[in-house]
Amino acid sequence: MKKPKKHADLDLFARMLKVFADTPWLHYGLWLEGETPSFPKVRQAQERYVDKLLALLPPAPASILDIGGGTGAMAGRLASLGYEVEMLTPSDVQVGIAREALGDSVTVHLSRLEEFFPGRRFEVCLFSESYQYIPLAASFAKLEELLAPGGRVVIADCFRSDAFQGGRAIGGGHRYARFLEAVEEAGFAITSNEDVTALAAPSIEIDRMLYRDVLAPVVTQLGGLLEERRPGTHWLATRAYRMFVSGNERQRIADRLKAEYRTPELFIENNTYRFMTLERRAG
Numbered sequence: 001m002k003k004p005k006k007h008a009d010l011d012l013f014a015r016m017l018k019v020f021a022d023t024p025w026l027h028y029g030l031w032l033e034g035e036t037p038s039f040p041k042v043r044q045a046q047e048r049y050v051d052k053l054l055a056l057l058p059p060a061p062a063s064i065l066d067i068g069g070g071t072g073a074m075a076g077r078l079a080s081l082g083y084e085v086e087m088l089t090p091s092d093v094q095v096g097i098a099r100e101a102l103g104d105s106v107t108v109h110l111s112r113l114e115e116f117f118p119g120r121r122f123e124v125c126l127f128s129e130s131y132q133y134i135p136l137a138a139s140f141a142k143l144e145e146l147l148a149p150g151g152r153v154v155i156a157d158c159f160r161s162d163a164f165q166g167g168r169a170i171g172g173g174h175r176y177a178r179f180l181e182a183v184e185e186a187g188f189a190i191t192s193n194e195d196v197t198a199l200a201a202p203s204i205e206i207d208r209m210l211y212r213d214v215l216a217p218v219v220t221q222l223g224g225l226l227e228e229r230r231p232g233t234h235w236l237a238t239r240a241y242r243m244f245v246s247g248n249e250r251q252r253i254a255d256r257l258k259a260e261y262r263t264p265e266l267f268i269e270n271n272t273y274r275f276m277t278l279e280r281r282a283g
Contacts, residue, residue, distance in 0.1 A: 024101075086109065089110065193276040
């Protein structure tokens, strides 16, 4: 199973957050008005996110499928609260971390949603910043297979707003307007819907600090040291990088390290971040 670039980026981001913020979570935090984002506050902001998500769930021991469960932090929290939990992720790195952390308390599947056939249904299908990676056309057909009668879909994720004009703007996800159309076409109804874009946006500063202020200086310094002390090795490494990494990918990496297009203001301009629940329409 080939890993998409976005999943590789998430694996790196998870490792950096664990080191610099001592947090197991991969998702955005929700920040208080006027609060200055910093590494020591990341976990607290992310716990606010978790509390808001938990409030959308039925009481334990409801059965939950955590779709795109990352390193298993959410699945572990849910299991500790008495829920019956299974999770899936297409990242073999994340699966390894999750299985080691969760043991027998949660069944962890290495799979994309489109290829997942558990042979059972769940009272909740949960997407915590994973819905944006699911093809929109396939998502509701699959949910019809997975959702138990009377069950609900819970989504906490980023969507592209009407203002998004394309290009490499911070954020991501499906067009929100198109998502609303797909909900209607699939026979679902949105039963709760909260816009938390302004509360989530300060998390972009943490992303910028990790890549621009931590990772980029390290890469630059290591490259300079190698060029100074091992010029032949540096030449070979540079040639190999240009040979095996495409120009577009090299530009993507360079832009990621500079992080100039990743600001809270641009996030708010191009996205809408939503906490929502969906159910099948009656009749």
